[in-house]
Amino acid sequence: MSNWKPPGPPERWGGLNHLRAIRSDFREFSHSLHQQYGDVVTYRVLGQPVYQFASPALAHEVLVEKARSLHKPDNQKRAFGRIIGNNLFTSDGDQWIARRRLLSPMFLPQSINRYREIVLRRAADVFEQVSEGEVDVSRTANKIALLSVAESLFGARVQEQSDEFLEVATRLQEAVTRQILSPLLLPLWIPTRDNRTVRSSLKFLHGMISSLIADHRQSSDERPTLLKALLSATDSVDGTRLNDRQAMDEALTMLLAGSDTTAAALSWSAFLLAKHLDMQHQLRMEVNLLPADNMLSAHPTGGLQLAEHVFKESLRLYPPAIAIARQAAEPVVIGNAQIPRGALVFVSVYSIHHDSRWFPDPEVFEPRRFASEPESAIPDHAYLPFGLGPRACIGHRFAMMEGPLVMAEMVRRFDFRLIESSREPELETQLSLHPRNGLRLVLRRCANI
């Protein structure tokens, strides 16, 4: 057993100083700890030991080698579980293994391809309604991300209620974000403003999904949706299926996990392209070379190669999940540190992505980092926007289909620039890493559109 105690910041008032720093800006706090103390850091918050790891090898140790000893943190389970039950995101152990086995086939490449058309249609519709001039691109990105994942999950009927759906889903996201970042999670029955929002939003979404499930049971519509896949998925080992309630909870999990992250990534990609007009121009040339109706069949590694590199580089500079959290289910050694049972463990994705040991000139936007095949210049496990190991993002192929496709559609339709004299957006850690107060850009329609 190792007796080495990692370095860390001094504790004041029982760690209240750290709690304040975490609540004010978790990314800033954890990144500055990495810069000051190194790859392994420890501190306590109100008696709770916390360990932070920030190197590719340590990330691999936490998320792959020692995955069995490290579970999803209790506070994440409580915060999400009370809203969406026991689901893929929050479960652990045998229950998670069975659920992941059941749901994985839905996200195989051949399954994902069916949703390209939906994403492109939703992006086209939303961009069609955007007027020229100053636009909050974060809102536009959020609309596209929510509607794309919603229609992929639930089918075209979502469009009938799309305005109400967008409003409710956005309000739910905002309330859940505030609740997860708050140290005091009041039971849902206490009528605080956010609790009321959560309850009324869930009522609407449950009603909508129940009626879609009933439709699905009765109709012979052959068009695939993720919800149909959820309802008909059969476990390859024990033959079990999800009941309606479980399918509804998994669908909501995907809606929440898949929209805020993708919306954040799209906003940052738009910001980077507005800042680097040469790259925006190159990307527009790449897109305009494709035959008009060919965006759908353009495989990211074929026709939309540069769009894919831009999206990947944006996920490196601004990873929506800045850190991946675990809790020690038993005592475990990571690196040379002895982690006690119950301790919180963070892998600092943001710090690894901004470390010059793994990415030369880490603050420079350079999509070509991802151009060599296979991305050999990037050390193993140094690039982890979707996590690593058994719990890595189940939707990453969906996101890597959606991101480049939406970017391509945006540059095809608009020339977009930073607002003169505006400052770089500040970073804000909500559920995902967003530009604080949204992202305003100036949009002009391209001549041929």
Ligand code: HEM
């Ligand atoms: C750019 C977009 C996205 C990013 C950056 C992202 C990031 C991540 C990360 C880092 C994890 C791992 C969390 C952990 O290990 O604790 C994760 C898990 C997950 N993601 Fe994503 N995600 C994205 C898009 C999506 C989409 C589109 C969906 C679904 C349609 C989705 C559904 C999920 C689910 C269900 C999990 C839990 C998987 C499990 O625990 O087995 N994500 N995501």
